[in-house]
Amino acid sequence: MDMTTVNKTTNSVFFHPTANALQRSLFITLLIAFSMLISTTSIAAEKRLLTVYTYDSFTAEWGPGPAIKAGFEEQCGDCTIEFVALDSSAGILNRVQLEGKNTRADIVLGLDTNLMAIAEDTGLLAESGVDTNALTLPVEWSSKTFVPYDYGYFAFVYDSEALTAPPTSFEELINAPDDVKIIVQDPRTSTPGLGLLLWLKSVYGDEAAAKWTALQPRILSVTKGWSEAYFSLFLNGEAPMVLSYSTSPGYHMEVDKTERYQAAAFKEGHYLQVEVAALLKRSPNAELGREFLAYLIDTDAQSTIPLGNVMYPVIDLEEQLPESFNKLISPASTHLFSPDQVRDNRKQWIDEWLEASTTR
Amino acid sequence: MARGIHNSLSPDANLTATTRGVPWWLTGALALFIIALLTLLPLAAMIVEAGDIDWAGTLGNTYIQRVVWFSVTQATWSTVLALVSAIPVALALSHKQIFIGRNLIVALFSLSLVIPTIVAIYGIVAVFGRTGWISSALSTFAWEPLNFYGLPGILIAHVFFNMPLAARVILVSLQGIPQEQWRLARQIGMGPIALFRFIEWPAIRGQIPSLALLIFTLCFTSFAIVMTLGGGPRATTIEVAIYQSLRFDFDISQAVALASIQLLICIGLMALSTLVKHNRDLHNVAFAALPKDHQTRHQHALNRHLSGKSIINMLHWMIIIVASVFVLLPILALILSAINPTTLSVLSDHNTLRALLNTIIVSLISALIAVLLAIFLLLSTRHLRIRLLREKSGQWLQLAGNVILVLPPLVIGTGLFLLLRPFADVFALALVLVIVINSLMALPFALRVLDTPMTNAANQHDRLLQSLGLFGWNRWRWIDWPQLRQPIGLSMAISATLSAGDLSAIALFGSEQIRTLPLLLYQRMGSYRLEEAAVTAGMLLLLCLTLFMSLQLLIGGRTHVEA
Numbered sequence A: 001m002d003m004t005t006v007n008k009t010t011n012s013v014f015f016h017p018t019a020n021a022l023q024r025s026l027f028i029t030l031l032i033a034f035s036m037l038i039s040t041t042s043i044a045a046e047k048r049l050l051t052v053y054t055y056d057s058f059t060a061e062w063g064p065g066p067a068i069k070a071g072f073e074e075q076c077g078d079c080t081i082e083f084v085a086l087d088s089s090a091g092i093l094n095r096v097q098l099e100g101k102n103t104r105a106d107i108v109l110g111l112d113t114n115l116m117a118i119a120e121d122t123g124l125l126a127e128s129g130v131d132t133n134a135l136t137l138p139v140e141w142s143s144k145t146f147v148p149y150d151y152g153y154f155a156f157v158y159d160s161e162a163l164t165a166p167p168t169s170f171e172e173l174i175n176a177p178d179d180v181k182i183i184v185q186d187p188r189t190s191t192p193g194l195g196l197l198l199w200l201k202s203v204y205g206d207e208a209a210a211k212w213t214a215l216q217p218r219i220l221s222v223t224k225g226w227s228e229a230y231f232s233l234f235l236n237g238e239a240p241m242v243l244s245y246s247t248s249p250g251y252h253m254e255v256d257k258t259e260r261y262q263a264a265a266f267k268e269g270h271y272l273q274v275e276v277a278a279l280l281k282r283s284p285n286a287e288l289g290r291e292f293l294a295y296l297i298d299t300d301a302q303s304t305i306p307l308g309n310v311m312y313p314v315i316d317l318e319e320q321l322p323e324s325f326n327k328l329i330s331p332a333s334t335h336l337f338s339p340d341q342v343r344d345n346r347k348q349w350i351d352e353w354l355e356a357s358t359t360r
Numbered sequence B: 001m002a003r004g005i006h007n008s009l010s011p012d013a014n015l016t017a018t019t020r021g022v023p024w025w026l027t028g029a030l031a032l033f034i035i036a037l038l039t040l041l042p043l044a045a046m047i048v049e050a051g052d053i054d055w056a057g058t059l060g061n062t063y064i065q066r067v068v069w070f071s072v073t074q075a076t077w078s079t080v081l082a083l084v085s086a087i088p089v090a091l092a093l094s095h096k097q098i099f100i101g102r103n104l105i106v107a108l109f110s111l112s113l114v115i116p117t118i119v120a121i122y123g124i125v126a127v128f129g130r131t132g133w134i135s136s137a138l139s140t141f142a143w144e145p146l147n148f149y150g151l152p153g154i155l156i157a158h159v160f161f162n163m164p165l166a167a168r169v170i171l172v173s174l175q176g177i178p179q180e181q182w183r184l185a186r187q188i189g190m191g192p193i194a195l196f197r198f199i200e201w202p203a204i205r206g207q208i209p210s211l212a213l214l215i216f217t218l219c220f221t222s223f224a225i226v227m228t229l230g231g232g233p234r235a236t237t238i239e240v241a242i243y244q245s246l247r248f249d250f251d252i253s254q255a256v257a258l259a260s261i262q263l264l265i266c267i268g269l270m271a272l273s274t275l276v277k278h279n280r281d282l283h284n285v286a287f288a289a290l291p292k293d294h295q296t297r298h299q300h301a302l303n304r305h306l307s308g309k310s311i312i313n314m315l316h317w318m319i320i321i322v323a324s325v326f327v328l329l330p331i332l333a334l335i336l337s338a339i340n341p342t343t344l345s346v347l348s349d350h351n352t353l354r355a356l357l358n359t360i361i362v363s364l365i366s367a368l369i370a371v372l373l374a375i376f377l378l379l380s381t382r383h384l385r386i387r388l389l390r391e392k393s394g395q396w397l398q399l400a401g402n403v404i405l406v407l408p409p410l411v412i413g414t415g416l417f418l419l420l421r422p423f424a425d426v427f428a429l430a431l432v433l434v435i436v437i438n439s440l441m442a443l444p445f446a447l448r449v450l451d452t453p454m455t456n457a458a459n460q461h462d463r464l465l466q467s468l469g470l471f472g473w474n475r476w477r478w479i480d481w482p483q484l485r486q487p488i489g490l491s492m493a494i495s496a497t498l499s500a501g502d503l504s505a506i507a508l509f510g511s512e513q514i515r516t517l518p519l520l521l522y523q524r525m526g527s528y529r530l531e532e533a534a535v536t537a538g539m540l541l542l543l544c545l546t547l548f549m550s551l552q553l554l555i556g557g558r559t560h561v562e563a
Helices: A003-014 A017-041 A065-076 A090-102 A113-121 A170-174 A191-218 A226-234 A248-254 A286-296 A323-327 A339-357 B011-016 B024-050 B055-060 B062-095 B102-114 B117-128 B133-140 B151-175 B179-187 B192-205 B208-220 B224-229 B238-247 B252-275 B282-287 B292-306 B310-338 B343-348 B350-387 B391-405 B409-420 B430-468 B472-500 B504-509 B517-526 B530-556
Strands: A048-055 A079-086 A107-112 A147-159 A182-185 A219-223 A241-245 A261-264 A270-280
Touching (some): A048 A090, A048 A286, A065 A286, A090 A191, A090 B238, A107 A113, A113 A270, A113 A339, A147 A191, A147 A248, A191 A226, A191 A270, A191 A339, A226 A241, A248 A323, A270 A286, A339 B062, B024 B252, B024 B430, B055 B062, B055 B252, B062 B102, B062 B192, B102 B151, B102 B310, B117 B517, B117 B530, B151 B192, B151 B224, B179 B192, B208 B252, B224 B517, B238 B409, B343 B350, B350 B391, B350 B472, B350 B517, B409 B504, B430 B472, B430 B504, B504 B517, B517 B530
Parallel strands (some): A048 A079, A182 A219
Antiparallel strands (some): A107 A270, A147 A241
16 A cells, blocks of 8 residues: 555645745644643653642642641652542542543542442442551541542522521422422432432431422532532522531531531531542552552641631541631431442432432 | 536546555545444443333333433424524525625524524623623612523523524525515515415525434533523423433443434434435535625515515514624623633633643644545545546445434543443543544534535546546646635634534543633632633634634635645
8 A cells, every 4th residue: 555645645735835934834834833732741750749639629739638638748858739629429430430440539528428339339449457446437447448528518608698597307308399499419420419319318218209200390400520510609699508418517617707608507407528548559649649649648647627628527626626616506316328328328318319300 | 415417427437446556445445444433332332231221110200201202302493493593584684685784694593503502601691691791681670580581591592503503594595585586576566475385485495404304413412501590300301311320420321322222213314314404514504604795686676566565564673683682792792701701811820821732732623534534435435426426435435424413422532432441441532532522523514614615626538548547646736635625624714613623522521620611611610600601702703703713724724826
């Protein structure tokens, strides 16, 4: 085959002598563009690099990410933390699953108890080697893979200026007047979204699907991640209620000095979320990764959690815990499925939710 | 495409299949091989993967049934609404031939073909969205804001894109009504209703089946619009569900199942379109300028006929104004909101700049590949048709380039993903994959633009060239290129613009590290950072216009024929 001739034809389409200058400059621009692309994607690797997949609100400037990064980099001396901020928490797991063995991640940070078994089944995660015995969690901790770094209870947060009599149970929410709208998250992409799904399942069991259908008229929007729901829609006044955490008002009380945003305590009790981080087997910097996981439950890192991630810390911070955290609602009872239960039923329950959500 | 002019050539021409330079079949075979590689391999990967799918369970899944049903209903509604609104607009424009700004309005109607979907979506949100112009106007009267997300938003966007297209096509056929018919109508004193029934409707009717099928197919496979304006699982099409099962659920078998359903329905639609008397040049009609002299003759005939019917007159003006405002408002809203307090910071933001760079790279390389594939295919098909008189084989070869019309980009994307995943980090290869898919998507358009000029060039000169003994490269350099550089410029421009504005492939493979402007725009809209989104949308629009004009100028040259 006369391949060279063919190639010559291709090039020559571009280098016609009469319009040479213009076309050549176009081509050169292209070449420069390409080399710029390559140079920006290659990483200067003098320091030990730790790539952490997490969700966007963790790495935001007001989140705990920047302080934890600075603190750990100072402790290790010669390392760099690269946060890869994904747009939602369950998105971290999806992403690692999609990338499979070729993932760049050393650490995944932002999964929760509900996703633990599913994540472990991928076979991509390594043992953490971190001692979690001293932690002050509301549940026993036995996982050797996952390191819990904060916890909280899912709750509907409401704007007390828009809603004077918030619902006090799911029943009241379902039967609330027409203008009481809620913003929730997609259980496929967001751990709060999945949390609500499990909360309803835990409260209602086999009736959960029917309750979802009954809840549809209340739902203004289903967002991909928590940030969009909370910041972009709820705080901009698009709806008076949003699915968030019982701890969320703590931030507004401490930082914004306002009691306007409150969590609605539900009679049925609340669903517990423990957020976790884990090391990936493929990580070439496993030692550094384990150091990072240990640092996560150290006092330094934990003190950034209450106001950075607006969750309860997993160790006793004593006087470092913000005052307002004592004014938060305490759940009447705690709901929690085991990781295995969630793994075995998630697909079916999500299908149930999809079915209920597409009912017209 | 059967033009029947080729028969004048002597049959002995087929003995002269070039012995010097490139054999005639090589370019076509190469293009065919590349196209087959990029479509059949992913398809095969999907079929292998689908071996494990529980089909009964999939088809019995209520969610999947609802998704399929929603795809069909929204596409049906979109088609009906677009056609029903396009007919009065075309009629009104056909009756009002001469007024200031008419050309502008008609040009505006083809803008929706060039403007990237995601950019137009931003404009539509800015007008119809919850915090958009209309809702804020309503709220000053203490009325509820528009319930926009979901089916209403999808329908508005689909009508925005397809009504102008349909109106232009119908307008062309209205202007093709022979003068004699108007004269006859005047002589027997037809009123406006009879006129519509006996003269205008028969001209329109012929266009309806092919137009309806085209619009239905476009809306059925609609991705960016449904993903952005759907507002949750309630409004999900198959195309979006494929994306979600891959990127949300990591449910490969569900993605493959959905992709197969999508593929079957698209093949069905294609088969249907061969039954319908097809207007092959639908897109060309939509792009082309309307013939001038025809317009005026048509106008005089109509003027004489309907002078003095002031109510009809008023109605026509109203329709024209409403339609223009509907198309113009979103574009206006976009331009106005692109200048806001965040403009400078967004323009200098490194995320924006990298996305801009990626978009330029993707669009130029995709366009180059698409146009090269098209030229390679056409070099062989025109030889088949003109030298070998094999019209049918030529057509079949050319059909290969249109394969992407049956294979939605997300289906190919899913297949490529399955193929590459064992070997590489698919997200690191995002740009390459996006280039591959976008060039296949642009190929049918490049073929359409280049087909006629390349065949004509050969028809005009083939015998002379043979007697001169001008072959291969020399023939291309001295005869084809000067004649073809203008259509090549146009096809590059169209392909590049299409690729620059595409969201489907990059949505599947893009990540925080590798984004193009459409993805960045989608993400900024998705997180409701509307000011930043507006700037991004403005930038993308500007890029597309620049690409469209500069590529035509650079490649097409200023003058028609050189050398």
